[in-house]
Amino acid sequence: MEKWSRFNIASVVLGFGFLYLPIVLLVIFSFNESKLVTVWAGFSTKWYTQLWHNQGLLDAAWVTIRVALLSATCATVLGTLAALALVRYTRFRGRVLFSGMVYAPLVMPEVITGLSLLLLFVAIGFDRGFWTITLAHITFTMCFVAVVVQSRLLSFDQSIEEAALDLGATPVTTFFAITLPVIAPAVFSGWILAFTLSLDDLVISSFTTGPGATTLPMKIYSQVRLGVTPEINAICTILIGIVALGVIVASIVTKRREVQREKDERAAFAAIG
Amino acid sequence: MKSLGSIRRSFAPWADPASKPFISVKNVTKKFGDFTAVDDLSLNIYTREFFALLGASGCGKSTLLRMLAGFEQPTSGEIILDGQSLAGIPPYRRPVNMMFQSYALFPHMTVENNVAFGLKQDGMPKADIAERVAQMLKLVKLEKFAKRKPHHLSGGQRQRVALARSLAKRPKVLLLDEPLGALDKKLREETQFELMDLQQELGLTFVVVTHDQEEAMTMADRIAVMSHGKVVQVATPAEIYEAPNSRFVADFIGDVNIFDGKVISAEDGYIRVETTGGIPVRMASPDKPGNGATAAVAIRPEKIRIGRQPPAHAPVNAAEGEIWDIGYLGDMTVFHIRLKDGKVIKASSLNAVRAVEDPLGYDQQVWISFGEDAGVVLKD
Numbered sequence: 001m002e003k004w005s006r007f008n009i010a011s012v013v014l015g016f017g018f019l020y021l022p023i024v025l026l027v028i029f030s031f032n033e034s035k036l037v038t039v040w041a042g043f044s045t046k047w048y049t050q051l052w053h054n055q056g057l058l059d060a061a062w063v064t065i066r067v068a069l070l071s072a073t074c075a076t077v078l079g080t081l082a083a084l085a086l087v088r089y090t091r092f093r094g095r096v097l098f099s100g101m102v103y104a105p106l107v108m109p110e111v112i113t114g115l116s117l118l119l120l121f122v123a124i125g126f127d128r129g130f131w132t133i134t135l136a137h138i139t140f141t142m143c144f145v146a147v148v149v150q151s152r153l154l155s156f157d158q159s160i161e162e163a164a165l166d167l168g169a170t171p172v173t174t175f176f177a178i179t180l181p182v183i184a185p186a187v188f189s190g191w192i193l194a195f196t197l198s199l200d201d202l203v204i205s206s207f208t209t210g211p212g213a214t215t216l217p218m219k220i221y222s223q224v225r226l227g228v229t230p231e232i233n234a235i236c237t238i239l240i241g242i243v244a245l246g247v248i249v250a251s252i253v254t255k256r257r258e259v260q261r262e263k264d265e266r267a268a269f270a271a272i273g
Numbered sequence: 274m275k276s277l278g279s280i281r282r283s284f285a286p287w288a289d290p291a292s293k294p295f296i297s298v299k300n301v302t303k304k305f306g307d308f309t310a311v312d313d314l315s316l317n318i319y320t321r322e323f324f325a326l327l328g329a330s331g332c333g334k335s336t337l338l339r340m341l342a343g344f345e346q347p348t349s350g351e352i353i354l355d356g357q358s359l360a361g362i363p364p365y366r367r368p369v370n371m372m373f374q375s376y377a378l379f380p381h382m383t384v385e386n387n388v389a390f391g392l393k394q395d396g397m398p399k400a401d402i403a404e405r406v407a408q409m410l411k412l413v414k415l416e417k418f419a420k421r422k423p424h425h426l427s428g429g430q431r432q433r434v435a436l437a438r439s440l441a442k443r444p445k446v447l448l449l450d451e452p453l454g455a456l457d458k459k460l461r462e463e464t465q466f467e468l469m470d471l472q473q474e475l476g477l478t479f480v481v482v483t484h485d486q487e488e489a490m491t492m493a494d495r496i497a498v499m500s501h502g503k504v505v506q507v508a509t510p511a512e513i514y515e516a517p518n519s520r521f522v523a524d525f526i527g528d529v530n531i532f533d534g535k536v537i538s539a540e541d542g543y544i545r546v547e548t549t550g551g552i553p554v555r556m557a558s559p560d561k562p563g564n565g566a567t568a569a570v571a572i573r574p575e576k577i578r579i580g581r582q583p584p585a586h587a588p589v590n591a592a593e594g595e596i597w598d599i600g601y602l603g604d605m606t607v608f609h610i611r612l613k614d615g616k617v618i619k620a621s622s623l624n625a626v627r628a629v630e631d632p633l634g635y636d637q638q639v640w641i642s643f644g645e646d647a648g649v650v651l652k653d
């Protein structure tokens with residue numbers, strides 16, 4: 001094993017401390033008995049129980065989850081289709097432009113995405129609320145799905161689709177019976193990614209929201225301006241839990257897929273060599 | 274039971290003007306952008322024929338096969354199958370099946386479901402599917418592996434699954450793209466004979482693509498030698514080997530010595546050629562090229578004799594040289610003999626006895642000679 005120098009240890013500790021200390025503090029204080037956020041007064045779960053009686057927070061959570069479920073699902077469908085088009089039809093007109101456009105939101109400042117969507121909704125007279133937030137989330141999460149699915153498609157052996165066609169399956173059957181099951185892990189990872197991105201988005205939601213559609217991050221943000229309460233810590237802890245779970249599940253799925261692919265490759269090599 | 278050989282010997286529909294081809298490729302051209310992968314190609318393939326497309330990598334074999342399967346559309350020309358044009362018919366409506374070079378097994382399905390896939394598409398009743406799948410797996414000796422996924426199989430087993438899957442629907446024609454390419458040599462040789470038996474047993478038409486000439490020679494009734502998108506020669510393996518129609522085919526199939534020269538005379542079935550090395554050659558040939566025309570005489574190594582004394586017919590069809598190199602292969606020995614003009618000739622002799630008294634050695638002066646029907650005169 002490599003020897004760890006003091007410098008290395010120090011930088012790792014500092015780096016991780018910087019990243020995770022605030023989160024750890026937040027989680028710890030969500031179990032604080034006292035109402036004062038900075039003074040520890042013993043363990044308690046009362047803030048979690050109080051959450052259930054805070055109708056405003058619950059409503060916001062419900063809106064957030066609906067937006068996340070719906071937008072992640074639509075973004076997954078659209079992102080997968082975009083990835084298929086980009087990988088499969090390498091020679092269509094304007095492909096470079098199209099791929100650039102699909103990926104632009106990855107690097108676009110959220111403020112700009114949010115503002116331009118707002119302008120669009122105003123221009124076409126779309127009543128702002130649940131649907132505009134959902135549409136906006138579909139727009140910005142779709143490209144993440146496209147990236148994840150595209151990387152899987154690049155290593156996809158297209159001859160299995162041809163084999164299905166050859167055996168009498170129509171293109172539609174081939175897609176659902178062969179292509180989709182094979183790329184399903186990547187599609188699923190993409191969905192999880194879109195879901196978590198939507199869940200904790202604040203900027204784009206704020207721009208595109210309307211009356212009666214407040215998401216959890218927006219609610220938290222507005223409450224924090226009046227002072228941090230342990231209740232907020234509690235809901236944030238739950239959010240962290242959900243996001244962490246999503247990331248872990250997605251990475252396990254990805255890891256499994258890689259292990260599987262390595263196995264396949266080894267088998268293929270054994271067959272040739 | 275009749276042996277395979279006896280069936281084979283009497284099978285020659287291409288020689289019978291009354292028989293109709295099952296597959297007719299008519300002036301087919303396929304372009305990818307500016308690049309012509311298949312160039313004005315015409316072929317006839319007959320029912321129950323084992324037909325091989327042989328050529329170097331990149332000469333357009335797979336492209337032709339893919340046009341038969343329907344994955345590529347000809348840029349011009351047409352393909353007729355059983356009297357019907359295939360133009361515009363998608364792959365899933367063609368009565369042909371293909372075995373892919375990469376096998377293309379469905380990774381998420383068991384062996385049994387892979388084989389059943391095509392039958393399900395036809396809406397065959399469940400019980401019939403099960404029966405057919407069992408029958409196919411028995412045919413390729415994979416009954417025990419029905420429930421496995423492809424990545425738990427060896428290369429040879431995958432090859433069999435691919436074969437079973439492509440045969441399950443009983444296609445009129447089976448297209449095979451380098452079916453044995455991924456197998457090791459020993460397994461490949463065994464499988465060649467299995468494929469031949471299978472084809473006879475099921476009475477199917479096979480079109481197989483390969484770049485391995487031995488494989489094509491072993492398996493096929495007829496071989497089409499391809500080069501740069503064109504068919505150079507279509508004939509039986511023996512004809513291809515013994516009577517190549519061009520320098521390309523002579524060179525591509527097996528080893529050959531080619532003597533370039535000029536025609537001196539051509540009469541009553543024989544052509545006299547003076548080679549550039551000064552050897553007067555007399556060779557049987559039906560052609561009658563004009564005197565002075567360039568010609569090349571191609572002679573296979575095993576048809577060249579080596580002796581210490583000049584033959585009786587010297588100097589015609591004979592030349593003096595020294596042994597330059599000896600390759601001992603076990604069943605035979607290959608000699609490289611350097612002639613007076615510096616040309617190196619390959620000659621092989623069968624090692625019919627275990628130990629030869631006084632064997633030929635390096636640097637020894639020898640005479641090479643060949644008979645008047647040992648070679649062919651090539652025009653180009």
Ligand SMILES: Nc1ncnc2c1ncn2[C@@H]1O[C@H](COP(=O)(O)OP(=O)(O)O)[C@@H](O)[C@H]1O
Pocket residue numbers: 305308310328329330331332333334335336337
């Ligand atoms: N879809 C394609 N697009 C462009 N070029 C192609 C395509 N398919 C094949 N080719 C080219 O056509 C030529 C013949 O290919 P192929 O038929 O696969 O050769 P092979 O005889 O090795 O099977 C190759 O040079 C290949 O690069």
Ligand SMILES: [Mg+2]
Pocket residue numbers: 331334335
């Ligand atoms: Mg090929």
